[in-house]
Amino acid sequence: MIEFIQATKIYGKSDRAALDHLNLKVGDGCVYGFLGPNGAGKTTAIRLLTGALRATDGQVLVNGIDVGKEPVKAKKLIGFVPDSQDMYDKLTGWEYLNFMADIFGVSTADRKERGERYLERFEMSQAARDRISSYSRGMKQKIAAIGALIHNPPVWVLDEPMVGLDPRAAFLLKEEMTNRAKEGATVFFSTHVLEVAEKLCDRVGIINKGKLLAEGTPEELQAKTGDESLEQVFLEMTGGDPAEAEAK
Numbered sequence: 001m002i003e004f005i006q007a008t009k010i011y012g013k014s015d016r017a018a019l020d021h022l023n024l025k026v027g028d029g030c031v032y033g034f035l036g037p038n039g040a041g042k043t044t045a046i047r048l049l050t051g052a053l054r055a056t057d058g059q060v061l062v063n064g065i066d067v068g069k070e071p072v073k074a075k076k077l078i079g080f081v082p083d084s085q086d087m088y089d090k091l092t093g094w095e096y097l098n099f100m101a102d103i104f105g106v107s108t109a110d111r112k113e114r115g116e117r118y119l120e121r122f123e124m125s126q127a128a129r130d131r132i133s134s135y136s137r138g139m140k141q142k143i144a145a146i147g148a149l150i151h152n153p154p155v156w157v158l159d160e161p162m163v164g165l166d167p168r169a170a171f172l173l174k175e176e177m178t179n180r181a182k183e184g185a186t187v188f189f190s191t192h193v194l195e196v197a198e199k200l201c202d203r204v205g206i207i208n209k210g211k212l213l214a215e216g217t218p219e220e221l222q223a224k225t226g227d228e229s230l231e232q233v234f235l236e237m238t239g240g241d242p243a244e245a246e247a248k
């Protein structure tokens with residue numbers, strides 16, 4: 001379970017909050033899509049959640065644990081796939097998985113079982129013997145995803161996971177996100193790509209300029225606005241306020 005309570009981030013001397021009093025609760029067993037255009041505040045929210053950034057105000061809880069107050073404890077509950085994969089190029093896939101398993105204190109038996117299982121699911125069993133430097137972007141993304149699951153975290157967080165993935169890799173990743181949620185995990189990911197969210201998510205939140213504009217199941221959002229597709233809802237909500245444009 002993830003809970004943002006009035007979570008706010010103001011960078012440096014900026015006069016605008018990159019994340020503005022976000023209130024959001026994401027339950028176990030849910031695939032949650034955090035949607036918004038570039039610069040909306042998605043990565044900022046995720047960095048507060050993973051403990052990479054401290055909130056200027058408010059709190060973020062992971063399974064009831066305050067990330068700001070008990071970062072080490074909270075981080076153990078999270079598997080995180082960042083939006084860029086410039087990682088440990090010299091390691092082979094398996095060395096990377098062992099490295100992640102070491103960090104989280106995963107037993108030899110568990111890392112072998114999980115590593116083999118996920119490598120197979122992501123069609124990476126062969127590649128895991130090769131150095132990451134030889135991987136395509138999609139392969140790096142997949143090994144990062146597996147590395148984030150090696151400690152079997154109850155919360156899986158992915159920042160723009162579909163960017164740069166070929167259709168097959170995207171399919172496998174989406175399938176695994178659904179699987180993890182079915183097993184009871186909380187899966188939270190950001191995207192600016194609508195098609196992904198509409199099919200995959202149990203619930204979505206639409207964010208723009210640091211503010212959560214709408215939240216619910218895709219059907220609820222469509223019903224609320226009377227729109228036919230989530231894309232229309234999204235475009236209307238994030239397309240810019242004409243009044244505000246005039247004021248500039």
Ligand SMILES: Nc1ncnc2c1ncn2[C@@H]1O[C@H](COP(=O)(O)OP(=O)(O)O)[C@@H](O)[C@H]1O
Nearest residue numbers: 011012018036037038039040041042043044045
């Ligand atoms: N390290 C930083 N320092 C200053 N401003 C930042 C920093 N990171 C992000 N921002 C600003 O915060 C806002 C939200 O950015 P971000 O969370 O990266 O959005 P998203 O992930 O939705 O594209 C943007 O206006 C961005 O320019």
Ligand SMILES: [Mg+2]
Nearest residue numbers: 042043044083
């Ligand atoms: Mg981002």
